[in-house]
Amino acid sequence: MSSDSDSKARRVFAILGVALAVGLVITNVNSIYGLLSTVLPIGTTGRVVTIDVDVYWESACVNKVSSINWGELDPGESETVTVYVKNTGNVPMTLELSTDEWSPLAAEMYIDLQWDYSGGQIQPDGVVQVTFTLTVSGIIDGVTDFSFDIVITGTEVAS
Numbered sequence: 001m002s003s004d005s006d007s008k009a010r011r012v013f014a015i016l017g018v019a020l021a022v023g024l025v026i027t028n029v030n031s032i033y034g035l036l037s038t039v040l041p042i043g044t045t046g047r048v049v050t051i052d053v054d055v056y057w058e059s060a061c062v063n064k065v066s067s068i069n070w071g072e073l074d075p076g077e078s079e080t081v082t083v084y085v086k087n088t089g090n091v092p093m094t095l096e097l098s099t100d101e102w103s104p105l106a107a108e109m110y111i112d113l114q115w116d117y118s119g120g121q122i123q124p125d126g127v128v129q130v131t132f133t134l135t136v137s138g139i140i141d142g143v144t145d146f147s148f149d150i151v152i153t154g155t156e157v158a159s
Helices: 002-027 030-034
Strands: 053-056 077-087 091-103 111-115 128-136 147-156
Touching: 053 147, 091 111, 111 147
Parallel strands: none
Antiparallel strands: 053 077, 077 128, 091 147, 111 128
8 A cells, every 4th residue: 555655646746746837837937938039129210212203394393294295297307395304202313215105106217306414413303404306207108197105214323
């Protein structure tokens, strides 16, 4: 009976030991969790860089240009239109000119668009006067009416 009671006593003590260990873990879970991880908030500040341009009819930048009507042009003739390009972003930029969406496609072969922009930097809120010159080739053929998009791309000046 003594070995049977020793065995029961050991089991009781083992169960009590496990229960005590689990109780200690549960009781101290916050302390244990705190030792395994931590939270450290770090504030941040910054500036979002924007590149944007708008085009206006006048230097005061009141009326935006949405379309240019070149009127009727004869073969070999040119027409000019002056507009004002404003840097509405928050970093200095330079501009590039391209065209897109020609209709009819053949018009692109006979009609040329140039501008007098010199490539200089335009500061935020800066405005530059630009004159577009549209020239129709003297050998234009098969094009009577045309349309296309003028694409002005602003590119951030590398610092």
